[in-house]
Each structure stands twice: as C-alpha cells, then as structure tokens.
Amino acid sequence: MSLADDLIMLVRGDAQSDRVVPPSGFTARLTVFAAAAMGFLAVFTLALSVAAGRLADNWGSELARTSTVRITAPADQMPALQAEVAAILESTAGVDSVRTLSTADQQALLTPWFGSGLDLSALPLPGLVEITQATQGFDAQGLRLRLEAEVPGAALDDHSQWRAPLVAAAERLRSVGWISVLLLGLTSAAMVTLAANASLAANAQVIRVLRLVGATDSYIAQAFVRRFTLRVLLGAFAGAALGMVVLRMMPAATDMAGFLSGIGFEGAGWLLPAVIPPLMAAVAFVATRIAAHRALKELA
Amino acid sequence: MIKLDNVAYSYGGGALLSDITMSFAPGSFHFLTGPSGAGKTTFMKLCYGALLPTTGQVSAFGEDMAGLERDGVALMRRRVGVVHQDCQFLDHLSLSENILLPLRAAGRQTSEAEDDLRELMAWVDLTHRADALPPELSGGERQRAALARAVIMSPDVVLADEPTGNVDWEMSQRLLRLLTELNRMGKTVLVATHDLSLIRAAKAQVQARVLRIANGRVQQAGADL
Structure with missing residues (x-):
C-alpha cells in the first residue's frame, strides 16, 4: 500500500481495524501529553520568532530612514x-x-x-x-x-553604528526561533518513534496473530499509524490552543515595554499557530509509518 | 496445492527435518503424526510460510514461498486456514470479532460476511458465545472458534496443528467431524496430531493418508495405526 493509500485510510478511518491493537491507556496519555507540551512550546517559539522578525524589520526600515545631526x-x-x-x-x-x-x-x-x-x-x-x-x-x-x-561642532549620526548590531541580533533571534521550531518538530518525531516502537514491541503477539490470519504489513502498520497520528493531533491541538490563550493574555505591546510585551501574533498572523497541530500530526504519521514498517520487517 | 521438494530444516545446528518431498493434492485429507518434538509444528509452519526451509523448496499454489515478499505470504495465507496449537486469539476482541479478523484484514467485511459468520458460529456451535472474550472460553470452544476463523475466508487448504491437544475425547471427536466435513466440501486438510486414537477414529469417517515423522524424515505410516 502506498503512502497515498495510507493517507486515505487515515482520513477515512476504520473503527474496527483500529481495534485490532489493544488500547494502551498509559502510553496513550503520555503521547497526548508530550504532544500537547510540544504544541504549547511550538506556539511560543513561533511567536518569539515572528516578534523578533517584526523587530528586525522595524529597526531595519524605520531607523534606516532617519539620521540625526548633533551640534555641540x-x-x-x-x-x-x-x-x-x-x-x-x-x-x-x-x-x-x-x-x-x-x-x-x-x-x-x-x-x-x-x-x-x-x-x-x-x-x-x-x-x-x-x-x-x-x-x-x-x-x-x-x-x-x-x-x-x-x-x-556639527556631527552627522546616521544610526548605522548601533543599528547594524541590533538588526543583526534580531535577525539571529528570528533564526534561533525557526531552528527551535524545527528542533521541536524533530523531537516530536523522535518521541513518536520511541512510543510507536514501544507499542509495536508490546504488541508483538498481536502482530503474530494478524500475520497468521493473512494481514499485510500495511494493514498492521495502519492500526498503529492512525492511533499515534490522532493522539498527536489531539495533544498538539490542545497544547497550541492553550499557548494561543496564554499569548492573548500577555500585556499589549507598548514602546515602554518594548520587545517583551510584543511577543505574539498580529492580524492574520494568529492563523500561523493553527498550522502546528496538522504539521505535528504529519510528522507523527511519517515517523510512526517508518517505525512500524521497520519493526514489522524485523519481526518477520 | 502445497508441494515440498527435497526440503530440509535445521535449527540450532542440528537437522530437524530432512529430505522431504511430497505434495498435498486438492481435496485430500492427511494426518501427520509423530512423538512430541519430532518436528510436526515445524512441518506445518513450513507449509504456511511461517518458516522457510534451510534447503529445498516449499511452494503453495504454484509459487515458491522463498520468493514471496511479506505481503505475498500474507495473501497466500488467505488461501490457507491455520488452526494453531494454542489458537492465538486477540484477547481484547470478542469471539465473533476474532473469527471475522481474516475478512477484516483482507478488507472483505461486508453484510454477506455477517451472514457467513452466523452460519459458521452455528456450525461450530458457538452462537451463544459470540460476545465472549477468548480468555472466557473453554479449551474446546477455543479450538472450535479457531477452526471457524481458519475457514471464514473459505480457504483451499486447512492446516490444524494439534487441534485436539487440550480437549477431552468427546470434543476431539466433534472437532474431527468438523474437519472431515470441511474435507467433504473439497478442502485439503492436514492435521498434525500425536493422538493415534484420533487417527484410528477418523479412518471410519474419511479416506486419510497418514504420515509419520521419525528421525527427521516424513514417511507414510503403516497399517499398524
């Protein structure tokens, strides 16, 4: 079964097939919790990165347009x-x-x-x-x-001396933010892979029975893939939603408070965190699929 | 159907089975007997692709098992119903769900399948236990359920490994009747058992070939059985 077929099966769902793997309450709760924490952190990291980018743009454009002549x-x-x-x-x-x-x-x-x-x-x-x-x-x-x-006694200050390092620092902060988002994604993949491997190992007997009755690797993998993908989607959604609520509760940006109170999204930017849950679910889908097929190959 | 050509199987450095050449014709009935540890289960596993021979070739429905990918083995098993020695159920699913599992795995669970299930449950006399979980079943009920699961895909071949190992005489006769009925329906049946009295009892019901494993070789059993 191809990746596209697996995706269709994931969306369509099969409640009966999902049941072939026994429920594992503790692992399930841990996976949901870890995904929620990752979702929450991803929202904040994204907000930090966006705010740093905004700051870099502001400093870069506004300060570049003004200069001062100082007269002693x-x-x-x-x-x-x-x-x-x-x-x-x-x-x-x-x-x-x-x-x-x-x-x-x-x-x-x-x-x-x-x-x-x-x-x-x-x-x-x-x-x-x-x-x-x-x-x-x-x-x-x-x-x-x-x-x-x-x-x-008149000296021109075009702000370049102190503007350049500030813009560079803000740009770097933006890069660090995006790298952190990437790291969170990779950590999510690692977390899901570990959980999926544990689940596959714990269900070796289930896999043996399914093979005995003629189940293909794709059918067996699908039960695990769907389960982990939905858990991560649920957790990431909850975490991202909580992160957005906390961001909304932060003080509004003011000149006085500067960068710290400016962490958050503006306008349509609030749609950006909505990408996090499906993105994390996609990461979980791919990670579980790879882990499941590898484990099934080893168990053969 | 299933053909073994000069097959040998070694385990841990020693040869468990060697020099086996035979085939199972469509609609035939076979018993495989021999003492515990003789290699009956290994022989059965070679027949349904759970093990590959160390040397030689096992083919099912004209295809060499060694050349099949894992999914190819899965597709082959849909034509070979297996009654495992310890039944092998999914304990968190009900009996009816376990019996439907092969159809579900093959993506063939339709409303007709529900009718087939009802018929099968009645055939093995487990209708009243449809919602029970496997650990709640007796040994005989488990074996009959395993037989029902093995035939729900209407396979060409049924392999039963010690199906009467954990049941009393009456239940073993009941299981034997079910297996001979399957044979009359045209299925090829291979039953591995160490229970010679079962084989003797079967002779009255079905024309069966009896094979005996001794010293790693499979031979046609004599009239002494």
Whole structure:
C-alpha cells in the first residue's frame, strides 16, 4: 500500500481495524501529553520568532530612514547653528524633511530616564536636528564632510553604528526561533518513534496473530499509524490552543515595554499557530509509518 | 496445492527435518503424526510460510514461498486456514470479532460476511458465545472458534496443528467431524496430531493418508495405526 493509500485510510478511518491493537491507556496519555507540551512550546517559539522578525524589520526600515545631526556649541550660539544646519540639510539631495528638536522635544526624550521635573538648562545638552531620508537616501559621507567644514561642532549620526548590531541580533533571534521550531518538530518525531516502537514491541503477539490470519504489513502498520497520528493531533491541538490563550493574555505591546510585551501574533498572523497541530500530526504519521514498517520487517 | 521438494530444516545446528518431498493434492485429507518434538509444528509452519526451509523448496499454489515478499505470504495465507496449537486469539476482541479478523484484514467485511459468520458460529456451535472474550472460553470452544476463523475466508487448504491437544475425547471427536466435513466440501486438510486414537477414529469417517515423522524424515505410516 502506498503512502497515498495510507493517507486515505487515515482520513477515512476504520473503527474496527483500529481495534485490532489493544488500547494502551498509559502510553496513550503520555503521547497526548508530550504532544500537547510540544504544541504549547511550538506556539511560543513561533511567536518569539515572528516578534523578533517584526523587530528586525522595524529597526531595519524605520531607523534606516532617519539620521540625526548633533551640534555641540555654547547655548547662546545654538539657535543660529541649528538654523544653519537645517538650511544645509534642506539643500541636500535625498533629504525628505528636516526637524529641529526644541527644548520641549528633548525634555520628552529624556523624561523616561530622568523623570518629568528635569531642568535641561542644568545639563550641557547638544542641539539636535532630525533628518528623514527620501527613498533614494543621501550621501552620508559627503554630508558629514560638508557639515564639518561649514558648521564646526556639527556631527552627522546616521544610526548605522548601533543599528547594524541590533538588526543583526534580531535577525539571529528570528533564526534561533525557526531552528527551535524545527528542533521541536524533530523531537516530536523522535518521541513518536520511541512510543510507536514501544507499542509495536508490546504488541508483538498481536502482530503474530494478524500475520497468521493473512494481514499485510500495511494493514498492521495502519492500526498503529492512525492511533499515534490522532493522539498527536489531539495533544498538539490542545497544547497550541492553550499557548494561543496564554499569548492573548500577555500585556499589549507598548514602546515602554518594548520587545517583551510584543511577543505574539498580529492580524492574520494568529492563523500561523493553527498550522502546528496538522504539521505535528504529519510528522507523527511519517515517523510512526517508518517505525512500524521497520519493526514489522524485523519481526518477520 | 502445497508441494515440498527435497526440503530440509535445521535449527540450532542440528537437522530437524530432512529430505522431504511430497505434495498435498486438492481435496485430500492427511494426518501427520509423530512423538512430541519430532518436528510436526515445524512441518506445518513450513507449509504456511511461517518458516522457510534451510534447503529445498516449499511452494503453495504454484509459487515458491522463498520468493514471496511479506505481503505475498500474507495473501497466500488467505488461501490457507491455520488452526494453531494454542489458537492465538486477540484477547481484547470478542469471539465473533476474532473469527471475522481474516475478512477484516483482507478488507472483505461486508453484510454477506455477517451472514457467513452466523452460519459458521452455528456450525461450530458457538452462537451463544459470540460476545465472549477468548480468555472466557473453554479449551474446546477455543479450538472450535479457531477452526471457524481458519475457514471464514473459505480457504483451499486447512492446516490444524494439534487441534485436539487440550480437549477431552468427546470434543476431539466433534472437532474431527468438523474437519472431515470441511474435507467433504473439497478442502485439503492436514492435521498434525500425536493422538493415534484420533487417527484410528477418523479412518471410519474419511479416506486419510497418514504420515509419520521419525528421525527427521516424513514417511507414510503403516497399517499398524
């Protein structure tokens, strides 16, 4: 019987044939539990991976579009220098918009760290001019040289120094997430293989009787394959559902909480965990089928 | 039907059976006798492909058993009903489910099969035990149920290994009557037994060839039986 025939039999089902293998309560419960745990962990790993990917995309796209010019000068010269920098920037190709940060803007930026009662006049803060790039971007090196030449104390920070490692870290976290999902899949396959082998060994006498009455290997294997596939499907469904409920109960993403509160799915992304139970069942189907046919060959 | 050509079977370094050449014609009845450990069960297993000969060839329905894949052996067994020495049931299934097992494994469980089952259960006088589990049955009931399971696929050959080993004289006569009835229906029957009184009793009912295993060889038994 081919793989396709086995799949059809799995979907169609045969309650009588399922019964040829005696029920094994403890093994069944352990398999369902292990599949549920794997399903639960897979949802979280998937959520982590998706969140890391989202973060990498955000940092990569948003920060890449903005740069800052920092001006170090005495306070009385600052407004004039800021205006001079803004004029240079507005005449630079590839700059979409320019915004000079006011004292109030700087106060807002520092409030999370120093509180709202901060007196900025007591701090030697640099003047800041924010640049938003046009799609084609600007020549950062050329602009840097021009600013150094025309406005002493002005330095261009295009965020590349600290953006690159952050994006790389988020990308790596996303990769680790996907590798973890893959490992969970392989662990599920190993778990099902072990359980199926134990069940096949425990039912050697049943297999002998079935062979005596003319049962083919496919018929015998089907009874085990269907049983383990359905157990894993049930367990993975329960685990994945619980994982999604727990994810929904996590605090909503905020700028303050950052990455930790952003773990979860967005919009149609919530459909992604629904793939986990059928995927785990498919892994169980293949793993049990291989284990059963190998065991039946050894028992022949 | 089943043919053995210069067959030998060795186990643990020693030759258990050797130089066996014979065939079982359609509709014939055979007894295979010999002392315990002589190799009767091994001979039966060679006949239904549970063992392959060390040398020589066993063929069933024209096909060399050694050349059959595992599924090929399974298909062959649907034409050979086996009554095993210890019956071999699935203890978690009811008696009727056990008897239907060959049909189920062959994917032939239809409404007609249910009629066949009722007929068979009546034939072996186990209708009232249809829902019982095998461990709840007596030795005679188990043997009759095993016979019913062996013939539900309407096989060409019935092999019975010590079918009367665990039953009293009355029950062994009852089983013998069932086996001779099968033979009258055209089935080839081979019964392995160490019970010579059963063979003597059968002579009145059926024309049987008696084979004896001695010193690893199978010979036609003499008139002394």
